[in-house]
Amino acid sequence: MLDLKRQYRPLHHELLDALEHVLETQQFILGEPVAVFERAAAEYLGVAHATGCSSGTDALWLALAAAGIGPGMAVVTTPFSFFASVSSILRAGANPVLADIDPSTFNLDPVAVEAVLDGPRGAAVRAILPVHLYGQAANWTAFSRLGDTRGLKLIEDAAQAWGAEWDGVKAGGLGDIAAFSFYPTKNLSAAGDAGMVTTNSDELAERARMLRQHGMRRRYYHDEIGWNTRLDGFQGAILNVKLKYVAGWNKARRAVAKRYHALFAAAGLAESGPYPTHGVVLPHEAPGSRHAWHQYVLRTPRRDQLRAFLTERKIGSEIYYPVPLHLQKAFKVLGYAEGSFPQAERAAREVLALPIFPELREDEQQTVVAAIAEFLS
Numbered sequence: 462m463l464d465l466k467r468q469y470r471p472l473h474h475e476l477l478d479a480l481e482h483v484l485e486t487q488q489f490i491l492g493e494p495v496a497v498f499e500r501a502a503a504e505y506l507g508v509a510h511a512t513g514c515s516s517g518t519d520a521l522w523l524a525l526a527a528a529g530i531g532p533g534m535a536v537v538t539t540p541f542s543f544f545a546s547v548s549s550i551l552r553a554g555a556n557p558v559l560a561d562i563d564p565s566t567f568n569l570d571p572v573a574v575e576a577v578l579d580g581p582r583g584a585a586v587r588a589i590l591p592v593h594l595y596g597q598a599a600n601w602t603a604f605s606r607l608g609d610t611r612g613l614k615l616i617e618d619a620a621q622a623w624g625a626e627w628d629g630v631k632a633g634g635l636g637d638i639a640a641f642s643f644y645p646t647k648n649l650s651a652a653g654d655a656g657m658v659t660t661n662s663d664e665l666a667e668r669a670r671m672l673r674q675h676g677m678r679r680r681y682y683h684d685e686i687g688w689n690t691r692l693d694g695f696q697g698a699i700l701n702v703k704l705k706y707v708a709g710w711n712k713a714r715r716a717v718a719k720r721y722h723a724l725f726a727a728a729g730l731a732e733s734g735p736y737p738t739h740g741v742v743l744p745h746e747a748p749g750s751r752h753a754w755h756q757y758v759l760r761t762p763r764r765d766q767l768r769a770f771l772t773e774r775k776i777g778s779e780i781y782y783p784v785p786l787h788l789q790k791a792f793k794v795l796g797y798a799e800g801s802f803p804q805a806e807r808a809a810r811e812v813l814a815l816p817i818f819p820e821l822r823e824d825e826q827q828t829v830v831a832a833i834a835e836f837l838s
């Protein structure tokens with residue numbers, strides 16, 4: 462599914478030098494190595510502020526807390542994402558309210574969000590938290606209109622979307638505040654857990670920095686109850702090295718996606734979407750969006766059988782995500798049931814992610830597509 466060693470080997474010496482520099486400076490928590498990365502990351506994304514923290518999950522919580530989201534407030538998000546998109550809202554003390562997804566992009570559907578805002582729970586909503594799933598930005602034209610007209614904060618879950626764009630603006634600078642993950646499988650990845658909050662607002666950035674250090678503005682004077690969610694120097698140094706290469710890696714991911722498209726088309730397997738009949742519906746780039754191709758996810762009706770067939774042939778694949786969030790045991794408290802979000806439930810039955818990473822070779826992709834063709838025949 463993913464061979465991280467292919468990325469690591471050519472960077473081996475550069476990474477060791479960066480780690481040695483941290484050892485020499487003995488700045489293990491925040492400090493200069495993290496500050497250097499934060500400045501470079503903000504510049505890359507075209508945002509005013511970047512605040513490193515210890516994971517994407519913490520970045521989501523920090524973004525919500527910095528934006529003033531707390532008890533008595535509701536936040537609208539998607540049922541089709543990683544667990545943390547919803548759990549972080551609960552951790553901020555607020556109530557998650559879910560709306561269904563657009564079946565062609567798998568992202569939160571602005572029309573469904575609007576229906577929630579006009580419904581009985583709409584009055585408590587203070588923010589919308591769209592997830593740029595699989596590396597494709599959510600429909601920001603629609604969400605920024607909703608944010609403006611309804612006076613709501615827009616919080617991006619950009620965990621999977623380093624380098625993604627909407628109308629030429631990079632994810633991380635679209636909403637009021639955004640959260641990134643640098644989990645080792647991400648497009649820009651650390652050697653462990655790491656995350657970041659980005660914003661163009663001086664006020665929100667200042668709050669995020671205060672909250673990541675137990676609510677301190679002055680050492681040992683605590684203004685609010687924050688948390689310890691600092692980024693460590695080794696991760697900052699590693700991320701700063703990789704930041705130089707990530708544009709090239711994203712370009713290579715794009716080429717891999719294009720090659721899959723061509724191989725599936727040539728094999729006559731691609732069906733037009735959004736739902737498959739017996740072949741596969743390929744992922745597509747929505748108008749206005751520049752996909753970061755974190756994942757290449759197709760839809761197919763006999764998904765579980767196809768996955769078993771690929772596994773037998775030692776071809777990696779993954780299901781992001783097999784159970785929509787409203788049907789997770791931990792979120793029973795939210796009060797939803799089977800049938801609450803039909804698009805998310807159908808996606809959870811049909812999606813299959815194929816191997817995609819910058820160093821994936823053409824012959825490997827041919828093997829993947831040939832195996833899928835064999836299964837479908």
Ligand SMILES: Cc1ncc(COP(=O)(O)O)c(C=O)c1O
Binds near residue numbers: 516518519521545618
């Ligand atoms: C959409 C989404 N949100 C949040 C997270 C949480 O990030 P982390 O694993 O760094 O805590 C992830 C990580 O997989 C994610 O994919």
